[in-house]
Amino acid sequence: MERAYKCCQSCGMPMKRDNGGTHADGTISKMYCSHCFLDGKFTVRNITVDDMKERVKGKLKEVGFPGFLTGFYTRNIHKLERWKSHPLAVE
Secondary structure, eight states: OOOOOSBOTTTOOBGGGSOOOBOTTSOBOSSSOTTTEETTEESSOSOOHHHHHHHHHHHHHHTTOOHHHHHHHHTTGGGSHHHHHOSSOOO
């Protein structure tokens, strides 16, 4: 059984703000959000952890977060499960 996480293990988004991504069999992922993981695959592949940080910062700015806070919210993305085994790029 998949462990339930409080935050997406790819981008860091709180899982309570999302229903979760989906596995290939249609079940809900308790590890990744729907923005990062659909149908058993990452939605953005071949991305580095630094690129993911920049992507998340951009999304946060789009919804009105001040620039200085975006760095605060993305500072630990490299510690998430997706990036522990593949820190430079995935898939």
